[in-house]
Structure formats: structure tokens, C-alpha cells
Amino acid sequence: MSTFSGGRRVLITGLGFITPIGNDRATVSASLRAGKHGLAPVQFLGNPQIPVRVAGTVKGFSVDSTNPRDWTWPAQYDLPRETLRGMAPHGVYAYCAIQQALIDAGLKTDDVANDDQTGLFCASAGSAMLMHNNLALMHSVRGERGNPMGVVSSIAGTLNFNLAAHFKITGAVCGFVSACASASHAIGYACDEIRLGRLKRVLVVGAEELNAETLLPFAAMRALSPQSDPTLASRPFDAGRDGFVGAGGSVVLVLEEASFAAARGASVYAEVAGWGQAADGYSVAMSHPVGAGLQRAMGRALADAGVGAKDIDYVNAHGTSTPVGDRAEATALKALFNTAGAKPVVSSTKGLTGHPLSLAGAMEAGFCALAIKEGFTPGNPHLVTPDETCTDLLLPRESLTTGPTTVLNNSSGFGGSNVCHVFKRWSS
Amino acid sequence: MSLANLPAAPSQLARYPVEARDAYERFRTTGDVEALRLVVLAAVRDFMPKRNLGATNIELRPEMKLMEDLGYDSLAVAETVFFFEDLFKVRIQNTELFSVRTVGELQKFVIQKLDQAASNPSA
Numbered sequence: 046m047s048t049f050s051g052g053r054r055v056l057i058t059g060l061g062f063i064t065p066i067g068n069d070r071a072t073v074s075a076s077l078r079a080g081k082h083g084l085a086p087v088q089f090l091g092n093p094q095i096p097v098r099v100a101g102t103v104k105g106f107s108v109d110s111t112n113p114r115d116w117t118w119p120a121q122y123d124l125p126r127e128t129l130r131g132m133a134p135h136g137v138y139a140y141c142a143i144q145q146a147l148i149d150a151g152l153k154t155d156d157v158a159n160d161d162q163t164g165l166f167c168a169s170a171g172s173a174m175l176m177h178n179n180l181a182l183m184h185s186v187r188g189e190r191g192n193p194m195g196v197v198s199s200i201a202g203t204l205n206f207n208l209a210a211h212f213k214i215t216g217a218v219c220g221f222v223s224a225c226a227s228a229s230h231a232i233g234y235a236c237d238e239i240r241l242g243r244l245k246r247v248l249v250v251g252a253e254e255l256n257a258e259t260l261l262p263f264a265a266m267r268a269l270s271p272q273s274d275p276t277l278a279s280r281p282f283d284a285g286r287d288g289f290v291g292a293g294g295s296v297v298l299v300l301e302e303a304s305f306a307a308a309r310g311a312s313v314y315a316e317v318a319g320w321g322q323a324a325d326g327y328s329v330a331m332s333h334p335v336g337a338g339l340q341r342a343m344g345r346a347l348a349d350a351g352v353g354a355k356d357i358d359y360v361n362a363h364g365t366s367t368p369v370g371d372r373a374e375a376t377a378l379k380a381l382f383n384t385a386g387a388k389p390v391v392s393s394t395k396g397l398t399g400h401p402l403s404l405a406g407a408m409e410a411g412f413c414a415l416a417i418k419e420g421f422t423p424g425n426p427h428l429v430t431p432d433e434t435c436t437d438l439l440l441p442r443e444s445l446t447t448g449p450t451t452v453l454n455n456s457s458g459f460g461g462s463n464v465c466h467v468f469k470r471w472s473s
Numbered sequence: 474m475s476l477a478n479l480p481a482a483p484s485q486l487a488r489y490p491v492e493a494r495d496a497y498e499r500f501r502t503t504g505d506v507e508a509l510r511l512v513v514l515a516a517v518r519d520f521m522p523k524r525n526l527g528a529t530n531i532e533l534r535p536e537m538k539l540m541e542d543l544g545y546d547s548l549a550v551a552e553t554v555f556f557f558e559d560l561f562k563v564r565i566q567n568t569e570l571f572s573v574r575t576v577g578e579l580q581k582f583v584i585q586k587l588d589q590a591a592s593n594p595s596a
Contacts, residue, residue: 114488127522130552190558192549 048126053123055217056471057314057414058306059150059299061142062410065292065398067103068119068141070149077138078444080426082397089257096271097264099257099278101399103422107133110254111178120268128211131197133172135254135404136207138295138390143208143248147298151311158213162245162305165214166235167204168227169251170403173258175199190199216244222403225363226458227251228296229406233320233464235300245443248297251407252375255293259402262375266330267369272449279400281364281393282371282435289365296335296408303473314414318352318469321345325461332370332457334442336377340362343453343461350467352451354385357467359422359449361409363457365400374455375434383437389453390445391438396427396442406464407458413452413468420448476504476591480563485560488516505592506584513580520553522546535577543576557583563590 062069065083066076069237076083083103089095107117112127120143132140133435147154157163179195192198197206202220209218219236221230230250235247253259263269270288272278279290301311323341325333332339347354360378364371378391394412416422422445432442454466479501484540486494491514514533522544529585539545545553554565563586 125523126544130548139504189564190555193555296544 048397051242053240054303055236055239055317056303056306056311057298057317058311058312059146059152059297060302060411060414061146061295061297062142062411063103063138063142064294064296067386068105069145069211070415073412074419075424076307076397076420077394077412077415080397080424081443082275082279084279084399086273091260095261095264097260097269097291098273099275099290100260101137101290101294101401103293106137108254109135109298111175120201124368128207131194131203131207133175133198133203133254133420135169135198135252135293135295136198136204137295138254139167139204139208139250139252139297140211142252142295143212143250144296146248146299146430147314150299151309152299154212157246157359159215163216163245164217164238164244165205165209165212165350166219166221166231166237166247166404167208167248167250167252168221168231168407169201170222170224170227170253170255170259171203172199172435174254177258178245186274195352204250204274208250216246216390218253223462223464224404224458224460225365225400225405226462226464227269227403227406227455228408229410229454229466230322230466232298232300232317232387232406232410232466233322236317236320238301239300242320246299246301248296248299250385251404252295253293253401253404255291260291261313263289263412270366273454276427279348279366279395279396280429281366282375282425282438282440284429284430284432285459286366286368286371286432289367289395290399292401294401294404294408296411296415298407298410307473313471315417315468316471318467319346319348319350320464320466321347321349322462322464322465327461330459332373333461334373334376335380336373338461339374339377339455339457342465343377343455345443346453346465350466350469352469354382354452355387355451357382357387357389358451359413359416360389360391360392360453360455361389361413361423363455365403366393370458372432372434373383374457375432375438388463390422390449391440392423394423406454409456410466410468411452413454416448417450417452417468417470421446422449483560485556489519504522504576507585509587513555513583514576516553516556517543517576517579520556522549533576535575535580537576538574539576539579540574553579557586561587563587568574
């Protein structure tokens with residue numbers, strides 16, 4: 046445990062899921078246990094020639110229009126027009142996930158509203174779709190008019206702006222932008238704010254939208270799988286993997302200081318025992334060949350949590366299913382665990398969900414919390430022939446019916462940002 | 474701007490009640506300003522924040538103040554202005570809005586603005 050924490054420990058006390066593999070905790074858990082993927086056929090811009098054929102779609106929502114008034118969402122969520130007006134599509138996912146997480150945590154919206162001890166940390170890349178629409182209008186009328194909600198609905202802080210206003214968050218509000226490590230950064234810094242005694246509770250929100258504007262630029266980087274069979278498209282650590290599969294959704298974690306949570310009788314999923322980060326200093330987009338930054342980030346997370354490599358019994362890998370990224374992570378995992386004589390179960394749940402970019406770290410943290418609480422370990426159902434770099438890793442295809450006690454959750458983002466968390470089964 | 478250039482069945486009104494869409498069509502084809510008043514009323518109702526009123530089906534009267542009586546905030550006013558700019562392809566300056574406080578003043582403003590735009594297409 047870090048010395049700066051003054052003995053303060055951080056717990057996950059609520060979860061909300063809007064994901065490709067389910068829009069509630071029970072469905073998500075069932076999908077993870079059964080190895081049931083949430084990938085579906087997609088076609089963007091009405092063009093069947095685009096080599097992007099499946100994605101981790103969000104079911105039960107319609108947010109494709111550039112006009113929020115056209116959007117629909119599941120009927121149990123009451124989203125007023127004056128909140129909707131400034132939102133991006135992924136903001137709608139996040140709004141629903143927050144509502145779910147608050148109920149799951151046994152909290153009412155009044156409990157977090159105007160509470161100086163509650164913060165809101167968000168991970169979002171903004172809405173490229175709405176940004177494009179706003180700027181296209183600006184150019185078409187030569188700058189003479191524009192949608193007054195254009196800025197707050199589309200720039201990268203759109204989640205924090207809208208959710209903070211709606212839920213009346215007064216503790217601290219901020220956003221994180223480190224691409225696929227964004228939500229993991231949000232969890233890490235939320236953990237620190239609580240350990241430093243600055244906040245008692247943080248709602249951590251990750252969200253990402255799935256549309257041509259968000260996803261196709263990755264096709265231009267040749268980072269996406271062209272496969273149409275979902276089981277072939279997203280197969281982390283398989284020798285035949287050929288790129289990642291995009292995904293959308295939102296996951297919300299309620300983090301609370303342990304004594305504060307205990308005082309209100311909160312139910313606990315897991316402890317955020319520590320986290321660590323380190324950078325590659327290597328490439329704008331590609332992973333370091335041996336995952337040098339990731340190795341340091343894992344080591345720092347373990348040290349912060351006060352655990353050794355041998356204590357880890359499950360690793361939720363970043364594993365996006367790209368040739369370079371998975372190889373780097375496998376190499377980094379072996380460097381850490383083989384040296385210590387440890388062999389934790391490793392899986393990448395992106396095989397089931399696809400890769401939801403800014404959301405990834407929060408989504409997978411939520412999965413880890415479920416695994417610890419409910420007693421199962423997700424597998425790698427699309428893995429057929431492990432890559433040669435993975436030979437020493439324990440990569441089960443089927444999920445296990447036993448749960449981990451200490452979990453390492455990895456994320457890596459563009460520019461070589463690596464962020465890792467350690468979650469532990471809670472014992473006071 | 475001339476009425477002849479206004480499109481039939483604009484997408485901005487697609488979700489509006491049929492009376493509002495009929496009123497737009499009547500204004501577009503005949504220049505009937507009473508019909509235009511009805512379009513403005515429909516937009517006022519559409520952009521009215523519901524949390525401050527509970528119900529949005531109350532009768533709107535010309536003397537009602539957008540902010541004090543109907544719960545508008547400055548963003549909702551800006552949204553409403555942009556709606557008319559986008560619907561009628563006109564440009565509305567901030568300074569022009571200072572006099573608009575009530576439903577009736579907004580109706581009058583939109584009528585004048587379109588009249589002015591029709592006589593001076595660059596406005």
C-alpha cells in the first residue's frame with residue numbers, strides 16, 4: 046500500500062454496463078462465462094467495399110443520426126431533452142451506464158448531486174461524427190452560423206461537461222485523453238484522489254461511439270481486421286490475428302474510500318489495490334517491440350499494490366488482436382511472470398467485445414471486478430493457434446469456473462502510454 | 474431569402490406536429506404571417522426545457538417570458554435562434570436578440586427578420 050494513502054483504501058462499489066456483450070451486469074457476466082461474443086455485421090457509409098465488416102455493436106440504442114432528437118435508447122432510462130441537447134452518441138451510452146451504476150451501488154442521484162466529496166472522471170475521445178457535422182456546416186455557410194451545442198457535444202470533454210451538469214457533480218470533474226489507455230488513467234487518478242483524501246467517491250466513466258468517423262480512420266492505419274467471421278476477426282494472441290475489431294459502449298465504476306463505503310453499508314466488488322503507468326518513448330502508434338513501457342507499468346502497479354508477480358492469478362490483457370501489439374504484450378508478460386516463476390491465467394476479453402478504444406480500461410476493469418466478485422475467470426474463446434510468442438503463457442480458451450483473488454488489468458494507448466491496475470478480492 | 478427558396482417539408486420540422494408543418498407550408502406558399510406565428514409557437518414548445526415545467530403541453534401565450542415563465546436558459550434561447558437561422562437560412566446577430574424576452578416578441582422578431590431578409594437577401 047502506498048505511503049501517501051494514510052491507510053485509505055479504494056473499493057469498487059458499483060458497476061454499470063452498456064457493452065457489446067450486454068447492457069446489464071447479469072448479461073455481461075453470462076456472456077463472459079459462456080464466451081459469447083457481441084460482434085455483429087456492419088457496413089459504413091453504405092459502402093460494401095470498405096474492409097471493415099464486423100464490430101462490437103451496442104444493442105438497444107439508435108444514435109446514428111447527427112441530430113440528437115432522432116436518437117433512441119432503452120425505455121427504462123429517462124433522458125431529458127435539456128440534457129440530451131449537448132450530448133454525443135457515446136454520452137447517451139454513458140448516461141445510461143451511470144444510472145445503472147448508481148442503482149447498483151445503492152445510491153440515488155441525490156446522493157451524488159451537490160456533494161463536494163463526489164467526483165466525476167471521464168475518458169472520451171469526443172465525437173468525431175458530430176465534430177465533422179458541425180465543421181461541415183460551418184464551411185458550407187462560410188462561418189455564418191453554427192449549432193450552439195456544437196462544442197460541448199463534440200470535443201473530447203463532452204462526457205464530463207454533460208454528465209457533470211446533469212448529475213450536479215461538485216467534487217471534481219475532469220477528463221482523460223490517452224487513446225486506448227484513457228479510461229485506465231481515469232481509474233488510476235481517481236484511486237489516487239481518494240487515497241490522498243481529496244475525494245470520498247469518484248464516478249469513473251469510459252465511453253466510446255461506434256461509427257464511420259470514429260472507426261474508419263483506424264482502417265486507414267491498417268489496424269483493423271478485414272474478416273467477416275467474428276470468431277476470426279477478433280482473436281487476440283492467435284497466430285492468425287490480423288487487426289482489431291472496433292466497438293462502442295460505456296462502462297461506469299463507482300469507486301469509494303473503504304470506510305466511507307462501509308459507513309453506508311455498500312456492497313463491494315473488489316479493491317483497487319494499486320496502479321502504475323509508464324511510457325514506451327518509442328512510436329506514435331506502435332507498441333515497443335518487447336513492451337518495455339508496459340513491463341515497467343506492470344511492475345509499478347504491483348509495487349503500488351504491495352503484491353508480487355506470484356500473487357497475480359489473472360491478467361486481463363490489453364490484447365487487441367493486432368500482430369504487433371499482442372506480440373509486445375506477450376513478451377512483456379513473459380518477462381514479468383516467467384522471471385518470477387509465476388503463471389497466471391491470461392485472457393483478452395476483446396475477443397468477445399472488440400476494442401472500444403477510450404472505454405477499454407473501464408470496461409475491462411468492470412469485467413475483472415465481476416470475475417472477482419462472482420467467481421469466474423474469462424477465457425480466450427477465439428484462440429485456436431497461439432502465436433509463437435505466447436507459448437509460455439496460460440491462455441485457456443474456455444472461461445474458468447473459479448474466480449481470481451488478485452488481478453492485473455493492462456491497457457496501452459497511442460504514443461506508448463501504458464497503464465495497469467491491480468484489483469484484489471476485498472477483505473477488510 | 475425569398476419564400477420561393479424555402480424548401481417543402483424541411484427536415485428540421487420532421488418531428489413537429491402536423492399543424493406546425495401545415496402552418497410552415499401555408500407560410501411558404503402564401504406568406505401568411507399568422508401561419509408563421511404558429512411555427513414559432515411550435516418551436517418555442519419544442520425547445521422548452523421540460524424539467525422546469527413538468528409538462529410541455531401548457532397553453533403558450535404571447536406575454537409569457539421565455540426564461541422566467543417557460544424555464545428557458547441562455548443555451549435553449551441560442552438553440553431556438555439557431556433553429557430559425559437553419560430553417561430560414563438567415564443570420565441573426567446577438568444584438569438583435571436583446572429585445573426578445575417573450576413568446577410574442579419572438580414571433581414578432583421572426584416575422585420582421587424574414588420580411589427584412591426578403592427585401593434584402595444579404596441580411
